[in-house]
Amino acid sequence: MSAILCLNGPNLNLLGQREPGIYGQITLARIEQRLRAAAEPMGLDLIFAQSNAEHVLIDQIHRAPTDGVVFMIFNPAAFTHSSIALRDAILAVNLPFIEVHLSNVHAREPFRAQSYFSDIAMGVISGLGADGYELAFIAAQNYLRSTNTMN
Numbered sequence: 001m002s003a004i005l006c007l008n009g010p011n012l013n014l015l016g017q018r019e020p021g022i023y024g025q026i027t028l029a030r031i032e033q034r035l036r037a038a039a040e041p042m043g044l045d046l047i048f049a050q051s052n053a054e055h056v057l058i059d060q061i062h063r064a065p066t067d068g069v070v071f072m073i074f075n076p077a078a079f080t081h082s083s084i085a086l087r088d089a090i091l092a093v094n095l096p097f098i099e100v101h102l103s104n105v106h107a108r109e110p111f112r113a114q115s116y117f118s119d120i121a122m123g124v125i126s127g128l129g130a131d132g133y134e135l136a137f138i139a140a141q142n143y144l145r146s147t148n149t150m151n
């Protein structure tokens with residue numbers, strides 16, 4: 001069964017309590033629940049992961065081909081603005097992905113507008129909160145259908 005990987009970077013484990021005025025009050029566990037509910041009727045497996053460690057995220061991306069992952073929804077969090085290593089991991093496994101940010105990174109500190117991922121992403125969703133994950137999931141489904149990648 002084809003899988004979609006939803007991968008989340010540092011501090012997103014604190015969603016719901018972390019700066020709710022910026023990141024909202026929804027927890028990462030609730031976002032996962034909503035994506036699993038969307039994936040189930042599609043016959044898609046969902047791998048949902050979060051780590052505060054760059055190498056753990058890299059290893060998860062390296063495993064994508066072995067795990068049957070055909071698309072990634074990726075919130076690199078603060079690594080968005082710093083991690084060439086994560087960029088290279090995605091390029092190494094040639095994994096299509098959508099970059100997601102809960103906040104509007106272009107309406108915040110200037111450094112948050114810099115992304116090491118946007119130019120290699122299928123698209124970027126930023127500022128729509130948790131809805132951004134579900135919108136990315138819809139786009140992923142359409143991409144997989146259009147490329148006949150869904151088993």
Ligand SMILES: O=C(O)[C@@H]1C=C(O)[C@@H](O)[C@H](O)C1
Pocket residue numbers: 010011012075077078079080100101102103104105112
């Ligand atoms: O909005 C988000 O999801 C991103 C999440 C973070 O943790 C920040 O470091 C990014 O700058 C923005």
